Amino acid sequence: MAEIVDTGGGGKGDGKVRAKKMSTRVDMTPMVDLGFLLITFFMLATTMTKPTSMTLNVPDKQDKKEEQQTEPLKASKVLTIFMGRNNDIYYLDGVAADDDNAETALKKASYGTEIRDVIFKSKTRINSQNPKDEAGNDPFVVVLKPTPVSTYKNMVDVLDEMAITKTKRYALVDELTDAEKSLLGDRIKPQPEQ
Template sequence: MAEIVESGGGKGKGDGKVRAKKLSTRVDMTPMVDLGFLLITFFMLATTLSKPTSMTLNVPDKQEDKKEQETEPLKASKVLTVFLGRNDDVYLLDGIAADDDKAKDQLKKVRFGSELRSEVFKAQTRVNSQFEKDEEGNLPFVVVIKPTEVSTYKNVVDILDEMAITKTKRYAMVDFLTDTEKALLGDKVTPRPEDEN
């Protein structure tokens, strides 16, 4: 606490005058330090630390019978194909197959984030407006995700995040490229010597 320390006082040096006592103030900071540590301790114990978050992942329903069910082939016009390239590049084929003559002109290069999200929304709107829901009530829009040799684990997590953000319920991850897709993408997805380092 603050206290007043008296110093000096008495008579002067023989001149006979009475001088006023000089007072000096000194603030004791010990209680303030104690209070600071108490506050730090209180806030450390009272706050919640960040909890790890997990991503929800849509998986197919569990099938009771092990027989493969016959399904109709997926039309390219209902599909947005996403190829994950190097340096966070994403290549898109919207509503067209890789072996189509127009595929080379239609291949788009985008980046993760708002650019990719807007393309997904555009494709979603196009497909869902052109085609009706199936017998089970599922929307017709499907995304096929194809990681490549030059993409990273972070790219896969990022694209799954985008599927959650855009509320895309039907997507599939395919871990191989067809010969026509390799020819279409060319050196965009082939490893380089610097990729190995």
């Protein structure tokens, strides 16, 4: 509360009459109480940052030990993405690595809108040219292949692109075939340290 305190004052014997000087002192205790109440209220009323995680679609657990016979994937229905060094992406759209024209079909892209456009175009092309399977799934499949020179961030970025483009059928394969190794060549070899 604000208080008015008498500091004395009056004449000093010189004969003049002076008005008393009053001084005010503001008690800050209620203001501090209010501050702590507001801090406590906002701490209790806000939501703390929740950890973010990526959902990863995995196949259903099968109780049967026997393997189901499925039709092998045709290369014309597959977009294969190779993650290279320096945040480069190499891809084969509808072409197998052991095909004769794979060297000319291998293209380079970067993360973000460029690879997203590639995925959308390939998805549109493949889904329009091929019918859905018996289960009603689109024929478009993406095969993601990290290489020894790619980073974990590259893999997370590509999985983000699968979520952004709403691609439901993709496979993460960590082994490169001999044809893919020879096709990619020096692009997947570690650079010597200098």
